[in-house]
Amino acid sequence: MSALIARNADLPLADRLADLAVDALIDEADLSPKPALVDRRGSGAHRDLHLGLMHASALSLWPCFKQMAEAALEHGEVGQPLREALGRIGREGEAAMLATTGGVNTHRGAIWALGLLVAAVALEPESDDAQAIALRAARIALIHDRAVPPSDSHGAQVARRYGARGAREEAQLGFPAVIAHGLPQLARSRAAGAGEQNARLDALLAIMATLADTCVL
Structure with a gap:
């Protein structure tokens, strides 16, 4: 089994991957000192963010990452059905995040990036090669989500x-x-x-x- 997901091996794979994704977000927030970014010293250049909010946001996304891993396990391959399932779950996760943060965008980009990576690992959990995982995530990202609403972030x-x-x-x-x-x-x-x-x-x-x-x- 990949060392990446060997921790707590008695838990379902999707739970372990969700744990890792949330841990990564909390570790990223805690890392200090980071130039102009939220860290243990303060809010950096952000007026609407603080460390506690980043932690709460990260924790709110655990179900989202679990469901993304489960979707990858269910579909079993890179393709349109998986891409659109991840898109739907990601939008639901974003809504949960915004409800937690009072409308502040804390982790929209992380939902996209980590969601793809969680799904990529779930598709081939025995492989822990970082480049292979990233390329598998890229293949998913290249597929157009026909259900994505128009937006201009x-x-x-x-x-x-x-x-x-x-x-x-x-x-x-x-x-x-x-x-x-x-x-x-x-x-x-x-x-x-x-x-x-x-x-x-x-x-x-x-x-x-x-x-x-x-x-x-």
């Missing part, structure tokens, strides 16, 4: 204004900022003896140095 507006890739395009390319920059830097920093927090901060900065993030823009 802040991220989409900024992407048009600056010509930057948004979260959708980053996923469709297989998360290159993570695979080519973030994970290699994380491995290098760990190998050099950096503490885990510093290694993760190194990885974050490696991503930020190469990714034209629409939130930052």
Whole structure:
């Protein structure tokens, strides 16, 4: 069994993947110090976010991630039915998130990215190769969701204004900022003896140095 999902092996796979997704969101929020982002020091450049809200939002998404994993297990392959099931579940998860946060968008992008990755792992749980998982997620992301309602998010507006890739395009390319920059830097920093927090901060900065993030823009 993949080391990625071996923890609490007595739990159903979908529960374990949902646990990992929520843990990742909480770890990301807690990581400090992060430039201009919510962390243990404060709210950074955000006026409508704080650490407690990020934690509550992350916890509210556990059912969403579980259902996405279950959908991947049920459908068993990359295709239109799985893509549209994930889209429906993601929109329901976003509604639950907004109800928890009082309408503040804390994790819309994370629902998209982590939802794809959770589904990608559930499709082939014996494989823990990060690039293979990312490419499988990309195959799902490339499929058009016919049920998605028309919208013009802040991220989409900024992407048009600056010509930057948004979260959708980053996923469709297989998360290159993570695979080519973030994970290699994380491995290098760990190998050099950096503490885990510093290694993760190194990885974050490696991503930020190469990714034209629409939130930052």
